[in-house]
Amino acid sequence: MAWFETWFNTSYYHILYKDRDFAEAEHFISLLVKDLALKKNAHIIDLACGKGRHSLFLNSLGYSVLGLDLSEESILHNKAFEKSERPSLKFGVHDMRNPIQGAPVDAVFNLFTSFGYFDDPNDDRKVFESVSDILKEKGIFVLDFLNEKFVKNTLFPESITVKENIEFHISKRIENQHVIKDIRFTDKGEDFHFFEKVKLHTAAEIKELAEQCGFEHVKIYGDYHLAAFEQESSPRCINVFKKQS
Incomplete structure (x- = not known):
């Protein structure tokens, strides 16, 4: 999927x-x-x-x-x-x-x-x-x-945010004209890793x-x-x- x-x-x-x-x-x-x-x-x-x-x-x-x-x-x-x-x-x-x-x-x-x-x-x-x-x-x-230019100019590579007692570790990078966001966290003793991938269309x-x-x-x-x-x-x-x- x-x-x-x-x-x-x-x-x-x-x-x-x-x-x-x-x-x-x-x-x-x-x-x-x-x-x-x-x-x-x-x-x-x-x-x-x-x-x-x-x-x-x-x-x-x-x-x-x-x-x-x-x-x-x-x-x-x-x-x-x-x-x-x-x-x-x-x-x-x-x-x-x-x-x-x-x-x-x-x-x-x-x-x-x-x-x-x-x-x-x-x-x-x-x-x-x-x-x-x-x-x-x-x-x-x-x-x-x-705006792909703005994303490239302002990308912040690492951040942590806490929502509903879950600590989300987020990393961003640009690769092959895509901005990729990796999202890692642990909940109820289980580790999770999801990502988002968006093409930087001009x-x-x-x-x-x-x-x-x-x-x-x-x-x-x-x-x-x-x-x-x-x-x-x-x-x-x-x-x-x-x-x-």
């Missing part, structure tokens, strides 16, 4: 990242949908939705949301949020490389570095193709990715791939406040694409 199929489906993944700044994330999403001028009844797919917090927030803003994720554990957790009186929020297990079933939607969001996991470049292309196939004409695709590479798959590049932001993108210093590379007619 690929690293993301095992690591994302463990409780330890969610323990390690439980203190993410969701206030910042919700502020970003609020700014984003306003800047994109998405109509209130728009249908949005939250692709790689994790445990659904951002799907829930988008739904609270008035959008119909389908949250999709590879992790069966996450989707099982999210199913509790589906209510008969709220049919505008649904969740499902899905591999982003595969075609998405259903009626065309207004927008697809792939947020918080949920791309670049695959070793085969054709798998990256499959993501763009599946997104294009499910979008309406002139539909919007938002790909929120890390902004130009992402734009070229999108255009090859029928997208027009609309704009690019450099952070979660929607600042202009600066290649050397922006922490994020948040691209907005529009499906061409």
Whole structure:
């Protein structure tokens, strides 16, 4: 199994990242949908939705949301949020490389570095193709990715963080244009080792791939406040694409 199929489906993944700044994330999403001028009844797919917090927030803003994720554990957790009186929020297990079933939607969001996991470049292309196939004409695709230059300039190789009495030892390195994070810890007398591996796509590479798959590049932001993108210093590379007619 690929690293993301095992690591994302463990409780330890969610323990390690439980203190993410969701206030910042919700502020970003609020700014984003306003800047994109998405109509209130728009249908949005939250692709790689994790445990659904951002799907829930988008739904609270008035959008119909389908949250999709590879992790069966996450989707099982999210199913509790589906209510008969709220049919505008649904969740499902899905591999982003595969075609998405259903009626065309207004927008697809792939947020918080949920791309670049695959070793085969054709798998990256499959993501763009599946997104294009499910979008309406002139539909919007938002790909929120890390800025590879910023990662290279600021990589901190070793750190230790404690969550729920578990001491996570984290090491990072760049190897063959991938940033690799090794995660080691001990729990209940058992040693664990997981890793994350993300390809450092450049902004130009992402734009070229999108255009090859029928997208027009609309704009690019450099952070979660929607600042202009600066290649050397922006922490994020948040691209907005529009499906061409």
